[in-house]
Amino acid sequence: MTDQIRIVDVAVGILVKPDGQFLLGSRPAGKPFAGFWEFPGGKLETGETALDALSRELHEEMGITVTAAHPWLTQTFTYPHATVRLHFFRVTGWLGEIQPREGQQFAWQANRALTVSPILPANGPIMRGLQLPATLALSAVAQLGKEHWLARLDAALAHGLKWLILREPSLNKAEYADLAQTVLVRARSHGAHVLLHDRIDLALALGADGVHLSARAAAAQHHRPRGLDWVGASVHNQVELTQAQQIGVDYALAGHIKDTASHPGAAPMGWTGFNTLTHAGWPFPIYAIGGLSATDVAESQTYGAHGVALLSGAWQ
Ligand SMILES: Nc1nc2c([nH]c(=O)n2[C@@H]2O[C@H](COP(=O)(O)OP(=O)(O)OP(=O)(O)O)[C@@H](O)[C@H]2O)c(=O)[nH]1
């Protein structure tokens, strides 16, 4: 018989308030990593689904009844005491007052401004994923023309756009580099992130926030591009998702979900297809893309998406 690593499945709840704050709890004395901060949750019992365990654990540990929870990402991590597979849910609805039923402390935390530490070691990628906005935008110079699109970009930045992928396959290298410089200046003044599409060297040279890789470019990578803060990839199938995981992306875009002008002829996967593709659980957030608008965020999250990536929907 071959040795098999026993994997302990754990359901974890990230309680999120409408303003984006999330709840951490301290691990009670007597448990491994006592005093470390974690999201509430615990081990699945025999016969339980992850969602069953989440509801039970949050009731046991903090006295609440979960009314809205969506799978978000799945992370496997090996501790000295066990290998755990953590099923993270975003919990947006609950009933009852939060009570520390196990002697733990609770603290609502804002992104990038944690006031408690240390966090359980497995949770690093999770904290990073929580920094990603619910919507991101892909540029539309080819559709709108450069000047018109730049004007729309300024308006979107003023309205809070925080994440932009500069994807313009119809521009030549020099035109693209020129546009990237212009866009970086505008985005920086609003604290927005700009990821260049496939141009790793240019992203490094210009100090862009990262790179977004087409599925084809991701397939050609043997490791995560070095020196960039954020790396994402487009995926359409399990093979591409696996490759994205192997190179260690921070997020993926999966689609396309609906019929779009930019993908005439290709059959959309729909929400069912998105769910089939992603439901096994991946250790990074996945955005849905293709024919979507900002009003689709809530629906996308019921299918396990982090949110939606917008093309024309970002510039109307
Ligand atoms: N609850 C929770 N557990 C986490 C997180 N991150 C993480 O690595 N874990 C790991 O998941 C494992 C199980 O979690 P747990 O100790 O809360 O389990 P539990 O509530 O069923 O506790 P029990 O065994 O005392 O009944 C631990 O090894 C813990 O280190 C997290 O954010 N929240």
Ligand SMILES: [Mg+2]
């Ligand atoms: Mg627990």
